[in-house]
Amino acid sequence: MKRIGVLALQGAVREHMRSIEACKAEAVAVKRPKDLEGLDALILPGGESTAIRRSIDRCGLMGPLREFAETGKPLFGTCAGLILLAGAVVGYEEPHLGVMDVVVARNSFGRQVDSFEAALSIKGMAGAFEAVFIRAPHIVRAGPSVEVLCEHEGKIVMARSGQFLGCSFHPELTDDHRIMEYFLNMVPPAAEALLPNDSIYSKV
Amino acid sequence: MSEQGTNRVKRGMAEMQKGGVIMDVVNADQARIAEAAGATAVMALERVPSDIRRDGGVARMADPRITEEVMKAVSIPVMAKARIGHIVEARVLEAMGVDYIDESEVLTPADEEFHLLKNTYTVPFVCGCRNLGEAARRIGEGASMLRTKGEPGTGNIVEAVRHLRQVNAEVRKVVAMSEDELMTEARNLGASYEFLKEVKELGRLPVVNFAAGGVATPADAALMMELGADGVFVGSGIFKSENPEKFARAIVEATTHYQDYRLIAELSKDLGIAMKGIEISTITAEERMQERGW
Numbered sequence: 001m002k003r004i005g006v007l008a009l010q011g012a013v014r015e016h017m018r019s020i021e022a023c024k025a026e027a028v029a030v031k032r033p034k035d036l037e038g039l040d041a042l043i044l045p046g047g048e049s050t051a052i053r054r055s056i057d058r059c060g061l062m063g064p065l066r067e068f069a070e071t072g073k074p075l076f077g078t079c080a081g082l083i084l085l086a087g088a089v090v091g092y093e094e095p096h097l098g099v100m101d102v103v104v105a106r107n108s109f110g111r112q113v114d115s116f117e118a119a120l121s122i123k124g125m126a127g128a129f130e131a132v133f134i135r136a137p138h139i140v141r142a143g144p145s146v147e148v149l150c151e152h153e154g155k156i157v158m159a160r161s162g163q164f165l166g167c168s169f170h171p172e173l174t175d176d177h178r179i180m181e182y183f184l185n186m187v188p189p190a191a192e193a194l195l196p197n198d199s200i201y202s203k204v
Numbered sequence: 205m206s207e208q209g210t211n212r213v214k215r216g217m218a219e220m221q222k223g224g225v226i227m228d229v230v231n232a233d234q235a236r237i238a239e240a241a242g243a244t245a246v247m248a249l250e251r252v253p254s255d256i257r258r259d260g261g262v263a264r265m266a267d268p269r270i271t272e273e274v275m276k277a278v279s280i281p282v283m284a285k286a287r288i289g290h291i292v293e294a295r296v297l298e299a300m301g302v303d304y305i306d307e308s309e310v311l312t313p314a315d316e317e318f319h320l321l322k323n324t325y326t327v328p329f330v331c332g333c334r335n336l337g338e339a340a341r342r343i344g345e346g347a348s349m350l351r352t353k354g355e356p357g358t359g360n361i362v363e364a365v366r367h368l369r370q371v372n373a374e375v376r377k378v379v380a381m382s383e384d385e386l387m388t389e390a391r392n393l394g395a396s397y398e399f400l401k402e403v404k405e406l407g408r409l410p411v412v413n414f415a416a417g418g419v420a421t422p423a424d425a426a427l428m429m430e431l432g433a434d435g436v437f438v439g440s441g442i443f444k445s446e447n448p449e450k451f452a453r454a455i456v457e458a459t460t461h462y463q464d465y466r467l468i469a470e471l472s473k474d475l476g477i478a479m480k481g482i483e484i485s486t487i488t489a490e491e492r493m494q495e496r497g498w
Contacts, residue, residue, distance in 0.1 A: 009460055010223040010244060012216075031461065046220050047244070048280050054242035055460050079220070112281060112303035113326050115213045118206035133206075134217050135281065135303070152206075173216045 002187050005030040005039040007065075009055040011047020011080060015172035019180045033064040040187045041074040044081030046134070046170050049106070052080055053096050062097075069099040074163045074186040082166035083137050090140060100164040101143030108138040108155065108168075120169075122150045122158060125178055131157075131169035138168050160186075209326035211348070217281070217304065217328055218349035218412040221245060221435055225425065225456045226414065228252050228439040231270065232277035234448070241452030245281040245304070247437070248274040253310050253357030253493070254440035254479065263311045265293040268300060275302070283330070288497050289315025298327040304349070306330050309496035310356045310439070319497060322346030332416065334367045334494060336374035336403075340395030341498070343411060350409065352433070353494040354417020357440050359481030361427065363494060364418040368431050371413065378403050417494070420445075420478045422458030422471045429462035446476030 001024070006016045008029035017027035020043075030036060042065075044052075056062050069075055077085040077100075084096040086104035109115070112135055119128035131152075139156035142148060150158035150167070158167040158179075165186065171179040207213075224244025229235045235246045250266040251259065265286050275282045281303035286293035288307055293314070297305050307320050309332050322329040323346025331342035332353035339350050352371055354364030374393070378400050381389060386404065390397040402410050415428035416437035425436045436459055438452075445451040454471040461467050489495060 008223075012219045012222065014222070015219065047222070048220065048224060050239060050280055051224055051242045051244045051456070054240075054456070058457055059461075106279060111301045112217055112328065113298065113301055114208065115217065116206040116208045117210050117213055132212050132216050134213060134220055170216060170220075173212060173219065 001026050002040045002184060003028055003038055004184070004187075005036060005042040007042065007044050007052070007056075007061075007081075009047075009059070010051050011045045012078075012170065012172050013045055015170075016043050016045050016078075019172050019177050020184075022177050023180050023184055025184055032059060033061060036064055036068050039068070039073070041076070041183065042068060043183075044075065044077040044084050045172065046079035046081060049080035049083040049096070052084065056084075056096075065097055066099065069097065069163075072163055074165065074183065075099070076165040076183045078167055078170055078172060079134065079136055082139075082168060085164055085166050086139075087143070100166060101145055101161050102139045102156075102159060102166065103141040104137050105140050106137050107135050109133055109136050111135065118152055120150050120152060120157070122179075123147075124149070125182075129171075129176060129178065130174055131171070132173045133157075133169045136168040139166070214328035214348035215411050218330070221281075221349075221414075222412055223460060224435045225452075225459050226283065226435065226437045227442055227452060228437075229274060229443070230266075232273040234443055235274040235277045235282075237449055238442070238452055239278045239280050241449065242456040243280060243452065244435070245283055246274060246278060247283045247285065247306060247439075248302075249285055249310075252440040252443060254359070254444055255357075256310060257357040257482075257491075257493075263287075265290070265297065265311070268296065271297070271300060271302060275300075285311055286320075287311040288313040289318050289320060291320060294320055294325065294329075298325055302327065304328050304330055307347075308332065309353060309493045313496050319345055322348075330414075332494070332497065333371060335370045335393070336378070337393035337395050338498065339371060339409065339413070340393065340399040344396055344399065347411065349412050349414070351414040351416040351437055354415065354419075355484055355487070356417045356493050357482075358418050358484065358487070359420035359441060359444070359479040360484055361418045361420070361424045362484055364415050364424075364428060365431065367417075367494075368415050368428060368433055371409075372432050375403055375409060379407050419455070420481060421475075422454040422468055425455045426458045426462035426468055429459055435459065440479055444479035446478075450475055451478070
């Protein structure tokens with residue numbers, strides 16, 4: 001079974017864990033550096049990016065998170081999580097993790113009263129995806145390696161760059177698990193087979 | 205095609221606050237201190253609850269100038285308080301673009317019978333509750349987030365504990381009930397049957413529930429998390445302490461790591477003096493803010 005971590009410092013942690021479990025993978029809450037051990041992939045959830053960032057620093061997680069990214073394992077950021085992944089954030093001198101080749105602007109669609117739901121058309125996905133945008137960011141610029149997966153009103157709201165997946169909205173707030181399935185498919189099957197508690201081993 | 209002010213958008217905003225600390229602030233400087241300490245939102249108001257309690261008189265919506273300054277000063281969400289049942293204060297706050305309105309018993313109620321019909325607004329609301337019936341009625345009117353009331357401005361956690369335990373005990377009771385007992389429970393609690401059915405199906409409240417009203421120390425905040433709060437509101441506890449920056453940071457960290465007791469011990473060292481606090485029995489029934497609203 002794939003082991004997927006969710007950074008559990010603040011925000012919509014429970015929802016992501018439910019979605020992971022609905023997709024038949026194991027969900028692990030990550031609060032400390034040691035919680036990253038043995039994970040196949042990691043999700044940075046929605047929440048308040050400034051608050052999550054402070055917490056990352058105080059827990060000594062910044063280094064371990066960057067090292068995790070360097071292993072090539074998949075990372076998925078939703079809303080605040082996308083801001084944490086971005087290579088640059090508009091109006092800020094330094095990025096947070098700074099690992100994904102995109103520039104992100106915060107609160108791009110206005111304040112909470114402007115927050116909205118919309119039916120999105122996502123590349124490679126049949127039918128509309130009901131998306132919830134809450135004080136959402138968007139991708140202002142995407143590097144050459146980035147595949148744009150969805151735009152809304154001319155703004156990039158979902159993209160993938162190699163091992164990194166990011167979206168402006170909150171798939172975890174709906175019961176549609178297609179984006180989670182997409183992310184789980186980014187985990188190479190070989191990595192999964194190496195786990196000692198994998199079903200192949202347990203049958204031996 | 206996009207749709208604003210839906211239940212998912214309004215309740216979802218509160219979901220993003222989970223595990224966080226929402227701090228009362230009365231000016232832009234305090235708001236910046238709160239944001240730097242890792243608050244997930246700030247509550248802009250004219251006086252913190254302990255000052256409202258001390259000063260007496262009628263407490264109203266803050267001067268819009270203060271709220272605007274706070275909105276300009278920080279990038280995190282800004283909440284503001286309207287009096288219970290004060291339709292126009294709430295509409296004014298919505299027009300100003302505040303991110304969440306607290307229909308709050310901390311202010312003097314404008315209506316002793318009717319709360320706001322909150323599902324007619326685009327802006328989401330948070331409301332206080334002391335038990336599951338009160339929670340059900342506020343959600344029925346359209347509240348997208350709850351907070352247990354506690355006794356604001358006292359720095360005394362006892363009422364916050366009482367209310368959070370009460371709500372959670374009643375949720376557990378409903379979840380364990382057989383379905384044919386729900387209607388009678390609905391009558392007893394003053395809650396709708398449909399609401400109790402939803403609680404039973406979900407196994408929890410349908411919206412986020414923070415704790416409020418008496419949190420004064422990092423250990424208090426951790427206690428509320430231990431008892432099942434989704435996060436905490438800190439009113440007077442931070443800016444009425446001797447060292448607000450330190451208190452704010454420590455309370456945020458204790459909320460995140462509420463079961464790391466060694467860490468909470470470290471965080472609690474040399475914090476300086478917490479707000480003085482008031483013994484509840486010295487407050488007459490008429491002066492208890494938790495009695496406001498129903």
